[in-house]
Amino acid sequence: xxxxxxxxxxNKRVIDVAIQSFPKILIPGLKVTIPLTVLSFSxxxxxxxxxxxxxxxxxxxxxxxxxxxxxxxxxTPLLVQLYLxxxxxxxxxxxxxxxxxxxxxxxxxxxxxxAETMRSxxxxxxxxxxxxxxxxxxxxxxxxxxxxxxxxFRTAFxxxxxxxxxxxxxxxxxxxxxxVEMFMAxxxxxxxxxxxxxxxxxxxxxxxLFSTVLTFIQRRGEKRLSAYAALRKA
Amino acid sequence: MADLILNAQGIKKSFGGVEVLxxxxxxxxxxxxxxxxxxxxxxxxxxxxxxxxxxxxDSGTLSFxxxxxxxxxxxxxxxxxxxxxxxxxxxxxxxxxxxxxxxxVTEGLIVARKTPKKEAEERGMELxxxxxxxxxxxxxxxxxxxxxxxxxxxxxxxxxDPDIIYFDEPTSALDPELIGEVLSVIxxxxxxxxxxxxxxxxxxxxxxxxxxxxxxxxxxxxxxxxSSVFFREVKSERIRSFLNMIKKEEEKK
Ligand SMILES: Nc1ncnc2c1ncn2[C@@H]1O[C@H](COP(=O)(O)OP(=O)(O)OP(=O)(O)O)[C@@H](O)[C@H]1O
Ligand SMILES: [Mg+2]
Numbered sequence: 001x002x003x004x005x006x007x008x009x010x011n012k013r014v015i016d017v018a019i020q021s022f023p024k025i026l027i028p029g030l031k032v033t034i035p036l037t038v039l040s041f042s043x044x045x046x047x048x049x050x051x052x053x054x055x056x057x058x059x060x061x062x063x064x065x066x067x068x069x070x071x072x073x074x075x076t077p078l079l080v081q082l083y084l085x086x087x088x089x090x091x092x093x094x095x096x097x098x099x100x101x102x103x104x105x106x107x108x109x110x111x112x113x114x115a116e117t118m119r120s121x122x123x124x125x126x127x128x129x130x131x132x133x134x135x136x137x138x139x140x141x142x143x144x145x146x147x148x149x150x151x152x153f154r155t156a157f158x159x160x161x162x163x164x165x166x167x168x169x170x171x172x173x174x175x176x177x178x179x180v181e182m183f184m185a186x187x188x189x190x191x192x193x194x195x196x197x198x199x200x201x202x203x204x205x206x207x208x209l210f211s212t213v214l215t216f217i218q219r220r221g222e223k224r225l226s227a228y229a230a231l232r233k234a
Numbered sequence: 235m236a237d238l239i240l241n242a243q244g245i246k247k248s249f250g251g252v253e254v255l256x257x258x259x260x261x262x263x264x265x266x267x268x269x270x271x272x273x274x275x276x277x278x279x280x281x282x283x284x285x286x287x288x289x290x291x292d293s294g295t296l297s298f299x300x301x302x303x304x305x306x307x308x309x310x311x312x313x314x315x316x317x318x319x320x321x322x323x324x325x326x327x328x329x330x331x332x333x334x335x336x337x338x339v340t341e342g343l344i345v346a347r348k349t350p351k352k353e354a355e356e357r358g359m360e361l362x363x364x365x366x367x368x369x370x371x372x373x374x375x376x377x378x379x380x381x382x383x384x385x386x387x388x389x390x391x392x393x394x395d396p397d398i399i400y401f402d403e404p405t406s407a408l409d410p411e412l413i414g415e416v417l418s419v420i421x422x423x424x425x426x427x428x429x430x431x432x433x434x435x436x437x438x439x440x441x442x443x444x445x446x447x448x449x450x451x452x453x454x455x456x457x458x459x460x461s462s463v464f465f466r467e468v469k470s471e472r473i474r475s476f477l478n479m480i481k482k483e484e485e486k487k
Contacts, residue, residue: 128328135322136342228374
């Protein structure tokens with residue numbers, strides 16, 4: 001027991017700063033990091049489903065545009081995209097606040113990756129089921145909505161959850177464009193108090209907590225979706 | 235003369251320059267059970283798929299239930315109208331993996347035909363009982379054996395009371411011990427007078443259940459005869475060697 005007291009005495013200031021900063025880090029986490037993630041990921045999903053369906057359904061012209069979009073977005077760094085939109089666009093008269101710019105960039109960026117996930121999930125649905133759908137009189141949209149998409153979402157659920165967890169952490173890049181999210185808040189406290197290691201460990205642990213909660217939700221979700229999980233067998 | 239449901243004339247279909255159907259003529263009358271035989275690659279599946287527009291024929295005409303269509307220029311609406319009177323049973327069942335047995339049967343009724351849910355479910359249960367699977371109504375396809383899946387697929391095919399059912403080797407994907415249960419369902423359909431066009435390698439089925447046999451070779455119909463005649467008096471060397479080959483294969487099993 002002695003050594004714990006000694007350790008505390010030696011590092012008293014650092015530990016106090018770490019404890020006092022906890023709410024100051026967590027609150028931007030809840031107020032900025034999480035809304036940024038939720039908004040961006042929702043838009044990303046809308047983009048992803050649309051882009052994946054366009055490609056899957058082989059819509060002419062739009063399909064080529066989608067390929068181009070995915071090619072550009074996946075081929076350039078996220079940080080560069082953030083800089084381009086936030087610092088670059090004002091020079092052509094488009095001025096966005098940091099949060100808006102971050103939502104736009106994260107949505108578009110994540111949308112490209114998730115579109116590929118969705119597309120491969122759509123393509124994994126056996127063609128025979130689509131043909132069976134036609135044979136019982138359904139049309140293309142009915143088959144998509146009732147047969148293909150539900151199965152594709154089931155297949156895509158784990159990799160999409162992965163993307164979501166990745167995005168929680170990627171939002172820390174928004175610190176570069178003045179968004180005071182969790183990481184930016186931590187940096188500020190660190191600079192003001194000359195405490196680094198403890199605070200960065202602290203913020204890392206909070207990210208870990210967020211991810212863990214999401215992983216838990218993912219597990220629950222997968223279980224709920226697993227009614228016909230043995231698709232692989234078919 | 236019995237009444238003519240389907241009359242196909244000169245169906246042709248090529249895949250990448252290879253002519254797979256080279257002018258197929260076929261008539262099916264109400265109540266007919268036509269067995270389509272032929273060696274692998276002779277075009278049996280392609281013929282069935284062209285008749286139900288899962289594949290677009292390059293040319294040919296199709297009279298269906300009194301109406302005539304050019305296969306190459308047929309419209310989506312006309313296709314839908316013909317499909318509404320037909321059903322298809324696939325070699326590998328193709329049940330909707332995200333739907334229970336009952337929903338597989340009712341899906342087309344509810345979604346495509348706008349049958350009220352309750353009525354569709356009653357019809358669905360009636361058909362599941364018919365194929366001996368009433369107790370599996372809430373099972374998903376992966377929870378069923380191959381034979382059970384195929385019986386659900388047959389119930390699904392019956393749902394909209396089609397004028398003709400196409401079967402593409404309905405028992406070929408099944409373990410030998412499960413073939414019987416599916417064949418007996420198909421036999422019972424024949425007994426109740428259903429019109430069916432059945433691609434099969436089961437010679438006893440062709441001989442005992444079907445009333446007519448069509449023998450395909452190289453994208454053409456080489457021989458067409460009442461089954462009693464086909465199995466007892468065929469003269470063609472080609473057909474005799476085909477039947478011998480099948481017999482040998484069956485003996486191996
Ligand atoms: N989608 C396709 N693309 C290219 N070639 C095809 C396609 N479908 C069928 N074929 C070819 O057409 C020919 C006839 O095929 P089909 O499946 O109709 O034969 P089958 O009589 O049903 O044979 P099996 O008894 O093996 O089922 C084969 O040579 C096959 O390779
Ligand atoms: Mg075949």
